[in-house]
Amino acid sequence: MQVSAPAHQSHPGILAARNGAVPLATPRQIQAIREPLQRLQAIASPDRSVVSDEWKSKGTAFEYGSAANPDLSPIPIDAFTGRAHESGTESGVVPLDLSEYLETEYPATAPNLLANFVKIVSGKRLETYANATSQAFYVLRGRGSTKTEWGSISWAKGDVFVLPAASRPVTHHADSDDKDGAAFYWVHDEPLLNYLGVKPNETRFEPTLFRAQDMTDEVMRLRNEPGSEDRNRCGILLATESTAKSTKTLSHVLWALYNLLPAKSFQKPHKHSALALDLAVYAPQGTYTLMGPELNSKGEIIDPVRVDWATGGMFTTPPGWWHSHHNDSDEDAWVFPIQDAALYTYQRTLNIRFGPEEAQHIQEHRQVGATFKGKNIRVHHANGTPPPL
Ligand SMILES: [Fe+2]
Numbered sequence: 001m002q003v004s005a006p007a008h009q010s011h012p013g014i015l016a017a018r019n020g021a022v023p024l025a026t027p028r029q030i031q032a033i034r035e036p037l038q039r040l041q042a043i044a045s046p047d048r049s050v051v052s053d054e055w056k057s058k059g060t061a062f063e064y065g066s067a068a069n070p071d072l073s074p075i076p077i078d079a080f081t082g083r084a085h086e087s088g089t090e091s092g093v094v095p096l097d098l099s100e101y102l103e104t105e106y107p108a109t110a111p112n113l114l115a116n117f118v119k120i121v122s123g124k125r126l127e128t129y130a131n132a133t134s135q136a137f138y139v140l141r142g143r144g145s146t147k148t149e150w151g152s153i154s155w156a157k158g159d160v161f162v163l164p165a166a167s168r169p170v171t172h173h174a175d176s177d178d179k180d181g182a183a184f185y186w187v188h189d190e191p192l193l194n195y196l197g198v199k200p201n202e203t204r205f206e207p208t209l210f211r212a213q214d215m216t217d218e219v220m221r222l223r224n225e226p227g228s229e230d231r232n233r234c235g236i237l238l239a240t241e242s243t244a245k246s247t248k249t250l251s252h253v254l255w256a257l258y259n260l261l262p263a264k265s266f267q268k269p270h271k272h273s274a275l276a277l278d279l280a281v282y283a284p285q286g287t288y289t290l291m292g293p294e295l296n297s298k299g300e301i302i303d304p305v306r307v308d309w310a311t312g313g314m315f316t317t318p319p320g321w322w323h324s325h326h327n328d329s330d331e332d333a334w335v336f337p338i339q340d341a342a343l344y345t346y347q348r349t350l351n352i353r354f355g356p357e358e359a360q361h362i363q364e365h366r367q368v369g370a371t372f373k374g375k376n377i378r379v380h381h382a383n384g385t386p387p388p389l
Contacts, residue, residue, distance in 0.1 A: 112195070123181075161210070164207065267324055284333055295362070
């Protein structure tokens with residue numbers, strides 16, 4: 001009886017014999033012939049899948065001290081007026097693009113975020129889409145509706161809605177009753193996804209709508225609470241059902257504060273690791289922000305830059321800069337900052353600091369590192385010894 005060798009063990013050099021009938025060969029015999037043939041084959045035709053040398057040529061090593069704080073382009077202080085959404089006769093999206101300064105190959109207002117003004121002509125429709133995990137819309141003007149893959153909503157001036165990763169564009173419609181049409185301030189995290197080179201494959205929170213009246217009522221309730229004048233600010237942080245349990249932010253990336261700056265008042269300096277994209281919702285003459293990288297022992301910002309607010313406009317505040325908001329006018333002012341602070345909060349690196357506390361540290365010659373107020377930090381030594389007291 002003859003037994004045919006399995007096809008994967010065959011080799012033309014042996015199999016040509018005996019008119020197609022293959023004699024039984026032991027694995028050792030086959031291997032003895034195969035190995036020298038494979039070596040010859042490798043010399044004649046090198047395996048292109050072995051790329052060790054190519055990969056090796058791509059690595060670079062830097063001396064630690066010279067590269068630990070690399071020289072990236074700074075995030076600019078910039079202000080955009082509302083002219084882009086107030087003028088013109090066409091519907092469209094106007095990116096507030098600082099990519100030239102940030103040196104990104106894609107539109108970006110900040111490394112992780114792109115802010116836009118969206119204008120919709122009265123009675124017309126407009127589609128918007130972003131490769132994003134989170135999209136926040138603030139209604140600057142008008143009323144209308146938005147159709148999404150999760151359903152349709154109606155909106156009016158001052159409303160806020162936030163959408164998770166969308167698989168297709170959303171369609172906005174501006175009611176024809178408003179001759180000036182409608183406009184949004186629209187912020188999303190497409191630059192972050194571009195930087196990572198990814199597309200979202202799941203939604204991380206439910207689409208959520210915040211009505212203007214509800215937000216205003218809540219801020220006013222807080223304003224009238226005893227002791228409210230001692231708070232650093234009078235505002236509310238917006239959160240979805242899922243983020244309310246964790247970071248207390250607008251999404252797992254975005255952070256938003258609906259903030260009242262009462263007439264003839266100012267909010268003392270503070271700073272945080274996330275930058276801010278502040279929409280001036282209502283800004284009477286004499287409202288402005290002072291910002292600078294250093295604080296003195298009195299809790300004052302040293303040599304600050306002044307950025308004046310303009311209703312319907314937006315301004316940037318660089319990460320880590322001290323900033324204080326001022327209202328010298330006789331009217332209340334409103335501001336709606338959006339940040340990527342949810343990411344920092346999740347990482348326990350928001351590092352938010354308030355001027356009076358920091359001034360105290362300076363006076364006491366103390367340097368405070370982390371500001372995250374986690375309790376019961378677990379300390380475990382690998383050798384099992386208890387941590388030093
Ligand atoms: Fe801030």
